[in-house]
């Protein structure tokens with residue numbers, strides 16, 4: 705087995721993975737400066753207990769450092785290794801801030817609820833920690849192996865104002881299984897975590913005095929096809945396809961391709 709096989713086998717079994725020390729301290733400083741332009745510290749300078757999580761989508765369009773990171777082939781290569789696929793395309797990037805003083809709970813969900821316009825379910829989120837993520841600062845929790853439980857609930861594509869709890873839809877024996885499968889993904893700044901779009905995940909409040917800053921790239925297997933009927937009709941124009949139903953690279957760039 706080579707490294708790719710080991711990593712792919714771990715991800716296939718667990719539905720998540722952590723890789724330490726992917727981005728250097730200099731890289732984190734540069735990305736944090738860009739992050740702070742998108743979500744300025746003045747937004748959370750005055751303690752406001754129980755504030756919601758703050759998210760901005762597509763910050764890469766205006767910030768070169770963020771664009772470089774989310775288009776970096778070495779990041780996408782982790783996704784190719786995780787999924788065992790040949791081509792990886794960028795779906796979206798998000799900056800996420802969990803405010804200090806008990807802010808920013810994210811309910812349990814599967815990303816496929818929001819990205820289920822692509823089939824098969826082969827989208828992976830790569831989260832880069834810009835600050836240390838600890839249990840105290842509300843690090844992300846996953847349910848180990850839950851990517852093999854299927855998709856629970858309805859898809860809510862581009863029409864959901866907030867992430868809602870779908871773990872609560874599970875019946876009692878599954879809820880017990882969920883408790884036993886919970887893992888907390890603590891990260892140091894510069895580490896990444898990856899999770900499959902069917903892996904249940906969420907995070908609790910940030911009880912620390914510092915913000916938790918995360919940069920997320922959502923990437924997908926270029927072999928996925930678009931299911932147009934799952935998109936709101938008014939937004940279909942934002943999802944151009946090639947003649948064969950794959951999302952066009954003009955809008956969703958190929959960021960990694962095996963020879």
Ligand SMILES: O=C(O)CCC(=O)C(=O)O
Nearest residue numbers: 810829844906907918920
């Ligand atoms: O970082 C978190 O706490 C939650 C992130 C999340 O829900 C996601 O990446 O889909």
